[in-house]
Amino acid sequence: MASLKQLLELQRCDTALLQLKHHLATLSERTNLTAATTVLNGFNKELVAVKAQLKVAQHDIELLEIDNKKCESSIAKYAQQLKTIIAPREAEALQHEITMATAVRSANDDKELALLEVAEQFDRQQLELSNQIIKQNEVIEQAKRSLALAIEQCEQSKLELEAKRITVSAMIAPELIKLYDLKKNKRTTPAVADLNKATCQSCHLDLSTVELSALKKCPEDVIPECPNCDCYLVV
Numbered sequence: 001m002a003s004l005k006q007l008l009e010l011q012r013c014d015t016a017l018l019q020l021k022h023h024l025a026t027l028s029e030r031t032n033l034t035a036a037t038t039v040l041n042g043f044n045k046e047l048v049a050v051k052a053q054l055k056v057a058q059h060d061i062e063l064l065e066i067d068n069k070k071c072e073s074s075i076a077k078y079a080q081q082l083k084t085i086i087a088p089r090e091a092e093a094l095q096h097e098i099t100m101a102t103a104v105r106s107a108n109d110d111k112e113l114a115l116l117e118v119a120e121q122f123d124r125q126q127l128e129l130s131n132q133i134i135k136q137n138e139v140i141e142q143a144k145r146s147l148a149l150a151i152e153q154c155e156q157s158k159l160e161l162e163a164k165r166i167t168v169s170a171m172i173a174p175e176l177i178k179l180y181d182l183k184k185n186k187r188t189t190p191a192v193a194d195l196n197k198a199t200c201q202s203c204h205l206d207l208s209t210v211e212l213s214a215l216k217k218c219p220e221d222v223i224p225e226c227p228n229c230d231c232y233l234v235v
């Protein structure tokens with residue numbers, strides 16, 4: 001019976017190790033890091049889009065400026081020609097060209113002004129996103145540190161549990177450990193449990209008074225088992 005109690009200790013070590021493994025796989029710190037990284041990726045994606053839009057706006061502004069230079073040189077050229085022309089019809093035609101080029105330049109100026117506002121807005125967005133990215137990187141660094149700490153704590157607990165398991169195992173007869181391993185590998189609930197009043201702590205079912213007294217009268221060479229789930233029972 002004494003070694004069955006130690007076997008229960010071994011089972012507790014194994015249960016704790018299993019819980020630790022599950023805890024390590026589902027650390028909230030890891031979820032937090034993933035969430036923070038998703039936010040950062042979103043910001044980066046947005047920044048790429050804003051930069052591309054800014055580039056398009058700047059390119060359009062450059063094109064308008066090139067076109068305006070052409071308009072201005074045309075206007076200058078026509079004005080020069082006007083000075084040497086005597087025929088009124090030719091002068092009228094040149095005047096018309098000047099009016100047309102001036103109208104184009106004026107329309108270009110309006111477009112450029114609108115585009116400059118758009119570009120300014122993209123510029124502000126770019127700056128805002130860059131600041132958000134800096135802050136988010138700090139959040140990620142913090143999340144990484146928290147995760148590393150949580151993993152380290154798990155590893156420490158694991159080492160302690162494994163050391164305890166070795167100590168406990170050393171006190172149990174190897175044949176009993178073999179039986180325990182066989183039973184443990186066939187089930188998901190604990191292979192060894194004790195009773196809480198009349199309740200088996202592996203299957204959580206109640207044992208009848210008759211079952212209880214039968215277990216208590218169990219011969220020394222027989223390991224008591226739960227009549228419901230077959231686990232070894234410390235009675």
Ligand SMILES: [Zn+2]
Nearest residue numbers: 200203226229
């Ligand atoms: Zn049971």
